[in-house]
Amino acid sequence: MRPGFRSTPPNEKDRQSYNIKPVISKVYEFTGQCNEKGEECAKRIKWALRKVGIEARHIRGFSRIFVAEGEIPEPYAAGFKEIPSQPISEALGFDEHDITYLFGNGRGITPYDILRLEPYKCHSNVIDVVMYYENSEYRKKLKELLRPYLLNKKQLSIKYQKLKWLDDLRHGQGVKVALLSENALNRMLETIAKIKVGSYKSELGVSTLQIVNGDKLLKIGVDGAEYFAANLLSAIYFKAGCVPFYVELPMRLNAGDNDALRLHRALYIGVGIGRSESGYVKAAAVIMTGHGEILTYLHHDFRSNGKSMEFDENELKKFIEIIEGEVENFARRHGEPALLAVVRSRQFHESEWRSIKRPFSRFWLSLKSRGVPVLLMSWYDTKDYIGKGNAVQIGPKEVKGGIHGVWLLQLSKFKHAVQLSYYSTIKNPVLPATAYIYLRELDFTSLTKNRTKPAPVKYVHKYLKWLIRTYDRRNA
DNA sequence: CCCGGGTCTGGAGATGCAAT
DNA sequence: ATTGCATCTCCAGACCCGGG
Numbered sequence: 357m358r359p360g361f362r363s364t365p366p367n368e369k370d371r372q373s374y375n376i377k378p379v380i381s382k383v384y385e386f387t388g389q390c391n392e393k394g395e396e397c398a399k400r401i402k403w404a405l406r407k408v409g410i411e412a413r414h415i416r417g418f419s420r421i422f423v424a425e426g427e428i429p430e431p432y433a434a435g436f437k438e439i440p441s442q443p444i445s446e447a448l449g450f451d452e453h454d455i456t457y458l459f460g461n462g463r464g465i466t467p468y469d470i471l472r473l474e475p476y477k478c479h480s481n482v483i484d485v486v487m488y489y490e491n492s493e494y495r496k497k498l499k500e501l502l503r504p505y506l507l508n509k510k511q512l513s514i515k516y517q518k519l520k521w522l523d524d525l526r527h528g529q530g531v532k533v534a535l536l537s538e539n540a541l542n543r544m545l546e547t548i549a550k551i552k553v554g555s556y557k558s559e560l561g562v563s564t565l566q567i568v569n570g571d572k573l574l575k576i577g578v579d580g581a582e583y584f585a586a587n588l589l590s591a592i593y594f595k596a597g598c599v600p601f602y603v604e605l606p607m608r609l610n611a612g613d614n615d616a617l618r619l620h621r622a623l624y625i626g627v628g629i630g631r632s633e634s635g636y637v638k639a640a641a642v643i644m645t646g647h648g649e650i651l652t653y654l655h656h657d658f659r660s661n662g663k664s665m666e667f668d669e670n671e672l673k674k675f676i677e678i679i680e681g682e683v684e685n686f687a688r689r690h691g692e693p694a695l696l697a698v699v700r701s702r703q704f705h706e707s708e709w710r711s712i713k714r715p716f717s718r719f720w721l722s723l724k725s726r727g728v729p730v731l732l733m734s735w736y737d738t739k740d741y742i743g744k745g746n747a748v749q750i751g752p753k754e755v756k757g758g759i760h761g762v763w764l765l766q767l768s769k770f771k772h773a774v775q776l777s778y779y780s781t782i783k784n785p786v787l788p789a790t791a792y793i794y795l796r797e798l799d800f801t802s803l804t805k806n807r808t809k810p811a812p813v814k815y816v817h818k819y820l821k822w823l824i825r826t827y828d829r830r831n832a
Numbered sequence: 833c834c835c836g837g838g839t840c841t842g843g844a845g846a847t848g849c850a851a852t
Numbered sequence: 853a854t855t856g857c858a859t860c861t862c863c864a865g866a867c868c869c870g871g872g
Contacts (some may be wrong), residue, residue: 372870464852466850466852467852468851468852469852471852528849534853538853541853545853546855552853566853566854567853567855568853568864569853569854570853572853576854579851580850580851580854581852582851582852583850583851583852583853583854583855584855585853585854586851586852587851587854587855588854588855589854590854591854593854643844696839737857769851771858772858799861800853801854802854802855802856803851803852803854803855803857804850804851804855804856804857805851805852806851806856806857807855807856807857808856809856809858
């Protein structure tokens with residue numbers, strides 16, 4: 357079977373060239389009897405379905421819920437009840453297109469409006485940017501690309517400087533942009549990575565170094581110029597400590613005692629882990645405010661015992677204590693956050709999931725006693741097509757201290773649905789899905805609409821990648 | 833019951849293209 | 853490393869199943 361697909365014809369490519377509609381995946385609840393329980397039951401049903409030619413997967417934690425490719429035909433349908441998909445606007449009470457972006461001098465309908473508007477908020481009036489170029493071709497091209505958009509960017513003070521030594525990138529104030537050749541990036545990646553990681557140590561909580569692949573830059577055509585410029589400008593503002601734009605949820609969510617109001621005043625912790633050749637496992641976390649400002653990056657080494665990713669309980673406890681300390685610190689200075697959301701990707705494997713969940717749960721409990729609501733959320737890119745702009749809600753079910761549920765969510769630009777799994781002490785199942793949509797928007801380094809990674813996790817993954825590259829060339 | 837081969841799965845890396 | 857995703861290839865493990 358071709359990788360990436362659960363069934364053969366028509367595959368995605370054929371569908372596109374012949375304009376065939378993709379098979380709609382549907383969600384079903386098994387209503388019949390099952391002798392086994394939990395996962396075992398799910399496995400058995402999946403098997404039975406496969407025997408009659410129906411490919412289905414079950415939702416972890418909900419062993420009676422199945423996502424089938426296409427419809428379950430009679431007579432098998434009798435044992436199942438369909439969980440219908442609905443338009444996101446109905447399921448969540450707002451539409452993704454109703455989100456607007458506040459800039460310093462006006463409101464935009466897309467983050468790309470950073471090209472014509474000023475950033476929402478900056479710490480200083482002048483933003484010093486030095487563009488270090490390895491060869492003058494890069495300088496010429498970059499100037500050409502940015503020229504049309506710099507006229508109204510009064511805060512930006514841009515200087516160009518020939519890069520003599522890599523060490524030039526270690527010093528100085530403001531944001532540094534390094535235009536480097538593919539060759540230099542390959543040959544000196546370890547050194548560059550060390551400089552890059554060092555640049556994270558500023559009080560701003562972000563890297564102040566933006567690396568640009570000069571050879572790729574030269575290949576950008578007229579069509580790509582705008583996109584490149586917008587992404588780069590937004591990243592430069594972000595790295596200068598600005599908030600490029602304020603993500604505004606639709607009015608009706610921002611009114612009254614709607615839980616969505618909490619999203620702007622929440623504290624977000626993105627967690628991720630990275631592996632290296634030398635046997636280390638690094639866990640990292642980034643703490644982000646509800647406006648998208650980064651407070652801290654932190655990381656911790658774990659020893660892994662060979663193949664498996666089992667964590668040492670004590671090490672893990674220490675890591676979580678560090679995070680806890682940072683949250684306390686924030687609370688002392690700014691008051692308790694309106695919500696604490698821990699977001700992770702599915703990079704975690706089953707065993708990690710189990711060992712990480714336990715210590716974290718102690719952390720949640722302590723927050724609970726202080727009255728800070730907690731949301732734990734992970735997402736996962738599926739291959740299910742439930743229709744663009746649609747959502748399916750699975751659960752939630754009551755668990756100790758809150759609710760646990762799953763969403764399948766396919767935003768208008770997504771090729772496939774994303775699966776959100778959450779635990780929340782706020783018993784409002786709409787909040788996690790809203791939080792996910794909100795967190796996607798807070799990524800100031802990627803303005804494209806089809807991204808699925810929420811901001812804090814994206815930052816963590818990039819940080820980890822650089823960190824690992826500082827001592828492990830082979831992970832380049 | 834164990835063992836081996838076939839099959840499936842997921843991850844990583846390379847490449848190409850499209851993005852409001 | 854502007855980004856991200858789709859696609860493809862390769863590869864290592866996991867899983868399945870039948871034969872001894």
